[in-house]
Amino acid sequence: MIKVLSVTSECAPLVKTGGLADVAGALPLALTAHEVEMRTLLPGYPAVMAKLKKPKKVMELANIFGGNIHVLQAKVAGLDLLVVDAPHLFDRVGGLYAGPDGHDWHDNPERFSALCQVAAKIAREGVDGWCPDICHGHDWQAGLMPEYMRGHADRPATVMTIHNIAFQGMADPKSIGRLGLDPYRFTRDGYEFWGKVSALKAGLMSADQITTVSKTYAAELMTEEFGMGLEGVIDARRDALSGIVNGIDDSTWNPTTDKAITPYKSVSGKAKNKTALQKEFGLKKSGGPLCVVVSRLTEQKGLDLLLQALPTLLDRGGQLVVLGTGDASLEAAFRAETRHKNVAVHIGYDEDMSHRVIAGGDAILVPSRFEPCGLTQLYALRYGTVPLVSLTGGLADTVINASPAALAMECATGVQFSPVTANALSVALTHLCDLYASKPTWKILQRNGMKQPVDWAASAGAYAALYKDLVK
Ligand code: ADP
Ligand code: GLC
Numbered sequence: 001m002i003k004v005l006s007v008t009s010e011c012a013p014l015v016k017t018g019g020l021a022d023v024a025g026a027l028p029l030a031l032t033a034h035e036v037e038m039r040t041l042l043p044g045y046p047a048v049m050a051k052l053k054k055p056k057k058v059m060e061l062a063n064i065f066g067g068n069i070h071v072l073q074a075k076v077a078g079l080d081l082l083v084v085d086a087p088h089l090f091d092r093v094g095g096l097y098a099g100p101d102g103h104d105w106h107d108n109p110e111r112f113s114a115l116c117q118v119a120a121k122i123a124r125e126g127v128d129g130w131c132p133d134i135c136h137g138h139d140w141q142a143g144l145m146p147e148y149m150r151g152h153a154d155r156p157a158t159v160m161t162i163h164n165i166a167f168q169g170m171a172d173p174k175s176i177g178r179l180g181l182d183p184y185r186f187t188r189d190g191y192e193f194w195g196k197v198s199a200l201k202a203g204l205m206s207a208d209q210i211t212t213v214s215k216t217y218a219a220e221l222m223t224e225e226f227g228m229g230l231e232g233v234i235d236a237r238r239d240a241l242s243g244i245v246n247g248i249d250d251s252t253w254n255p256t257t258d259k260a261i262t263p264y265k266s267v268s269g270k271a272k273n274k275t276a277l278q279k280e281f282g283l284k285k286s287g288g289p290l291c292v293v294v295s296r297l298t299e300q301k302g303l304d305l306l307l308q309a310l311p312t313l314l315d316r317g318g319q320l321v322v323l324g325t326g327d328a329s330l331e332a333a334f335r336a337e338t339r340h341k342n343v344a345v346h347i348g349y350d351e352d353m354s355h356r357v358i359a360g361g362d363a364i365l366v367p368s369r370f371e372p373c374g375l376t377q378l379y380a381l382r383y384g385t386v387p388l389v390s391l392t393g394g395l396a397d398t399v400i401n402a403s404p405a406a407l408a409m410e411c412a413t414g415v416q417f418s419p420v421t422a423n424a425l426s427v428a429l430t431h432l433c434d435l436y437a438s439k440p441t442w443k444i445l446q447r448n449g450m451k452q453p454v455d456w457a458a459s460a461g462a463y464a465a466l467y468k469d470l471v472k
Contacts, residue, residue, distance in 0.1 A: 002467050004031070004038045005082075005132035005156075007119045009112065009141035010096060011040055012249075013077050015047045017096055018296060019246065019375045020138055020163045023213070026249035027463065028079055030456035034464035037080075039130065041119055043111070044072070044085040045096060051076050052083060058128040064117060065089060065110045065178075071118060073128060082127060084118050109171035112141040112199065113179045120148035123156050132156050133471045140169030143203030147181065147191060150206055157470040160207035162200075164372055165221060165228045166300065169199030194229070204233055208470060210241045211463075213373035214394035218243030226370055244463060245397055246373040247456030253355075253379045260355035267384045267446040270359065277360025281321050281344035288318030289436040292361030292385070294354045294376050297326030297334070302367035302390060307333050308422035309429055314342055316433040320365075323357050325349050361385045362442075363432055367417075367425050371395045381413060381449035386442070388432050390425075391418035398454070402435055402445060413449040 010016055012025035028038035042048060052074040059071035067088035074081050084090070089111045094100045097108060105111065119142070123135050136159040137145045146158040176183050176197060186192045191202035204210055212218045220226035222235040234241060251257075255264050262272045274290060277283075283290075291313060295301045303324075313320065319342040322334050337343045346353065358364065364380040366389040373394030377387040381398070389395035399414040406412035415435070417428035436442050 002036045002134065002464075002471055003130065003132045004036055004134045004136050004467060005119060005122060006038050006040045007115065007135060007137040007142040007145050008040060008042050009115070009139065011042050011079070011081075014042070014051055014081075015045055015096060019373065022249065022375055023163070023246050024138060025077075025079065026247065026456055027460065029249075030247065030460035031464060033457075034460055036464050036467060038136075039080040039082055039132070041082045041084065041115065041122065043090045043096075043115055044083045044087075045090050046092075048083055049085070049091070052081075055083065056128070058082070059118070059121065061118065061121065064114050065107070069114060069118065071122075071127065082118075082122070084115055086114055089114055109169070109175055109179060109197070109199070112169065113144055116142060116144035116148055117180065119145040120152075123149055124152060134159060134467050136161065137203055137207070139163050140167050140198075140200035140203070143169050143199035143201070144179070144181070145203065146206035146208075147185075147202040150182075157209075158207045159209045159211060159466070159470070160203040162204075162210065162212040162217075162221065162372065164300075165200070165226070165230060166370075168193065168201065168228070168230070171197040171199070173197055201230060201233060204230065204237060208240065209466060210234070210237055211466070212241070212243050214245045214397045215243035216396045217370075217372045217393040220370070220393060242466065244459050244466075245394055246375060246378070247459045248375060248378045248382060248454050250455045253382055255359060255383045258355055258359065260352045261359040264359075267443060267450065270384055270446075273356070273360040274362065277321065277356055278319075280356065281346070283319055283321070283342065283344055286317050286319050286342055288313065288316045288433055289362040290319045290321065290360070291363045291365050291388070291432075292357045293320070293322045293324060293365050294357055295324045295326075295366070297324045297330040299327070300369055300371070302369045302420055302425075303330060304333070305367050305420065305422045305425050306365060307337065309426040310337060310343070312426040312429045313433070314340055316430070318342065318429070318433060320344070321357055321361065322346070323348075323350065323353055358385055359383050362436060363388055366390070366395055367420065368392060368395060369420050374398070377414070378454040381452050381454050384446040384450045386432070386435075386445050386449065387414035388428055389414060389416055390420045391416045392420065400448070402431070407441065407444075410444055411448060412445055413452060414445065
């Protein structure tokens, strides 16, 4: 058994703002088949604390950023959790990273430094007789973990996974002492980034291995277009970098057992769910495809392009259902589109509704400007909902474009477009409507998608192989 400590700022089903939580929540269970025992270290936000039943106090750290910290051990939803109970840092009304006013918590560097300090202490001393062989951190919130472990004799090996390079964990250099960082490493070869401290860069410079969530994103990260200033750092570490595509949790996202929908085994079973979705959103029957979006409404997701290309879909009798929340301007813009009889929008975050939307849609639209992996197109494939995606990151790796050749070989699963512009999206929507109009072709796309393996089996094996190499 290889013992791995996963260090993460969110984890489904306890707390989630995006795909990171899905991955952090599903990977430990998928790894058990590969002789890997993973425990998950995460902050004790109110939503997490509320779900702990009879937790055991297993560690104490005195006076970290003005308060004492306890580490609580508990099992929730099959996950072995280690929870950082630090009310002065995590017991707050608001979001995981931002307050009710929408601004980042002013002490985010300290909050996630505390998470990483606990990880480093567990790495050094073990916890309740359990010592990790590997510490695996996710995104900038775990970036200081490998930094704090530098130079420790017999330290466990470290892995950093980049889920999204857009968030880099910046802090004022005045906080170097307070964060317990080595001031001599405030250099280009250390954690300095444009005159600031970057927790993500610290992790990328110090971890033994770096992974990201698709092969294409791994390659993109080394380019100016996608690296967001860190392309040089990543390129310099290319020998330590690999891309492992995300899977989906088959127990949550499975159309044959899904309790949020009318379950189905084959594409014919989708019809009931489509009718129910149209009813739920007040849409009538229409001749074109019912396209759906389940997404954070942010610049990354390219949904402003969809607003521009929407007339193409509507002119063909297509329909649009959007479930999302995020930037106020995008929320307002989508709400305004409901003036069309074939557009319906729900602004909000709703897990059950996301299942109904994905099961009921004919197609899902993911026109992201960049997408490290993307999970909703994977759910869609599993549910026989045809993905229309931009040709980037994990979207490029998980969808097979319905080109004439792929259609002839009956391996196509969706539609891809490039460049990521409103014009190209418009052309792709036309293509989608043409495919939909030919019922036999559409069925083949759906069936191919449903057959594609999108669970964790292969990727959990890839993580296990990486861990095995590291402990050799
Ligand atoms: P990202 O992590 O960049 O947001 P992913 O596609 O990897 O993108 O993951 C997004 C996750 O969040 C998926 O599980 C998706 O179903 C979920 N999600 C996004 N928006 C909503 C919403 N409004 N309601 C319910 N689930 C949502
Ligand atoms: C990020 C990315 C998304 C990815 C998810 C989980 O939030 O934006 O593409 O699927 O992390 O790895």
